[in-house]
């Protein structure tokens with residue numbers, strides 16, 4: 001005599017009203033009660049997430065290309081992405097290269113959230129400056145030079161000229177380098 005097939009209890013989808021899953025309200029379809037349905041929803045949501053993030057990334061890239069084309073027509077330097085805003089919390093700093101790979105720069109976010117960026121080369125004898133964010137300064141350890149964090153201007157030690165400032169633009173939660181401001185005072 002043929003044995004009845006035993007079904008895995010986890011594989012049974014039976015809503016309390018007994019109707020099939022296709023006839024259940026959306027909320028029950030989104031929160032199924034068996035594993036196969038649950039995995040299906042996870043996969044579906046994951047695919048949705050992948051498609052949406054890929055789309056957002058593609059739109060972002062197209063936006064940068066269009067912006068850079070417009071900037072080129074105006075004779076302005078291209079935007080170069082430095083970091084996402086949430087990668088640089090208040091009171092932190094990160095290095096980047098701009099406008100060439102040989103130009104070491106510092107992006108600093110002050111404790112008040114203000115963003116500034118400078119070429120890292122000290123204007124005295126070209127040592128690399130380091131941020132002292134809590135003291136709102138940039139420090140050159142070679143000859144104890146100090147620069148104001150907000151303006152890049154020298155405030156103590158041998159440097160007489162301000163640091164070269166990198167112009168910044170923040171769009172869509174991302175920070176871009178948008179040019180160089182050479183200054184003598």
Ligand code: FES
Pocket residue numbers: 122123124125126127140141142143144145157158159
């Ligand atoms: S090189 Fe920076 S203070 Fe001299």
